Amino acid sequence: MRWTILGSGGCAVIPKPLCRCRVCREAREKGIPYSRSGPSAFLHDINLLIDTPAEIVDLLNRWHVGRVDYLVLTHLDPDHVEGLRVVEQIALDFRNWRGYPKKAISLIIPEQLKEASRQIRSCHGSLIDFYQESGFVRIQAFHDRLSLGEVRITAIPVGRGDLMSFVYAFEKSGRRVVYAPCDIKPFPEHRDEVQRPDLLIIQPGRFEDGLKHRFKYPRNHPSRTTLYSFNETVDLSKRLQAKRTLFVHLEEYWNRTYDDYRALESRNPSMCFALDGMRVIVK
Numbered sequence: 001m002r003w004t005i006l007g008s009g010g011c012a013v014i015p016k017p018l019c020r021c022r023v024c025r026e027a028r029e030k031g032i033p034y035s036r037s038g039p040s041a042f043l044h045d046i047n048l049l050i051d052t053p054a055e056i057v058d059l060l061n062r063w064h065v066g067r068v069d070y071l072v073l074t075h076l077d078p079d080h081v082e083g084l085r086v087v088e089q090i091a092l093d094f095r096n097w098r099g100y101p102k103k104a105i106s107l108i109i110p111e112q113l114k115e116a117s118r119q120i121r122s123c124h125g126s127l128i129d130f131y132q133e134s135g136f137v138r139i140q141a142f143h144d145r146l147s148l149g150e151v152r153i154t155a156i157p158v159g160r161g162d163l164m165s166f167v168y169a170f171e172k173s174g175r176r177v178v179y180a181p182c183d184i185k186p187f188p189e190h191r192d193e194v195q196r197p198d199l200l201i202i203q204p205g206r207f208e209d210g211l212k213h214r215f216k217y218p219r220n221h222p223s224r225t226t227l228y229s230f231n232e233t234v235d236l237s238k239r240l241q242a243k244r245t246l247f248v249h250l251e252e253y254w255n256r257t258y259d260d261y262r263a264l265e266s267r268n269p270s271m272c273f274a275l276d277g278m279r280v281i282v283k
């Protein structure tokens with residue numbers, strides 16, 4: 001499987017607009033790999049885009065994506081869906097305000113997310129309904145798993161009431177990649193499909209020290225219910241027996257630069273912090 005991490009940032013991009021912290025100043029000065037756009041990845045084997053952060057139009061151009069056949073969403077938080085209009089930018093035929101049929105994107109969506117996704121709205125109503133009526137997307141809902149070409153995809157729900165998110169397992173030719181960028185606690189580690197991945201793409205979780213404003217998480221902080229700590233994530237990766245672990249969704253408030261992450265990597269060769277535009281091959 002050939003992957004590109006289109007954006008390695010989290011819910012706030014780096015540099016965060018107007019921010020003068022050292023991480024953002026350096027990113028503004030040096031650009032990539034110090035700067036990070038919102039969370040998104042691309043699986044070249046089947047032209048599958050995962051998530052649409054606000055910067056997705058720019059990211060598709062910057063990393064030379066030539067075609068998108070499928071789109072899948074991990075969940076509906078704004079940092080993953082606010083660039084959804086990219087489907088209109090890709091497919092719109094200005095002559096009739098409909099989609100070019102050959103450019104329509106299949107939105108493959110777990111059944112459990114389908115109804116909630118229709119709640120993403122503009123002043124004209126449900127965005128996804130509008131994109132479907134206009135011919136920009138075709139909705140392809142599925143239960144648990146589906147195969148696209150030679151790639152088998154399993155959608156594993158992470159239950160948090162209405163705020164459901166999904167971990168996806170991608171399998172091809174005996175290789176497995178697990179993609180779990182955001183809102184992954186409690187991680188479904190009992191599931192067979194996440195065991196022994198050749199590549200685990202996951203958010204590193206909360207760093208407890210060195211945070212912006214010297215913040216320390218109090219015991220009852222809400223982030224403790226949605227995020228693992230970094231050490232817990234490392235332990236999780238070991239329990240899953242991931243051959244390689246790639247950390248994504250790297251947050252600005254963790255107050256760490258590209259060089260800080262490089263230093264952390266040097267302590268564990270099977271772990272790596274993603275960069276915008278990083279290419280990863282799993283074979």
Ligand SMILES: [Zn+2]
Binds near residue numbers: 019021023025
């Ligand atoms: Zn900053």
Ligand SMILES: [Zn+2]
Binds near residue numbers: 010011181182249
């Ligand atoms: Zn997120």
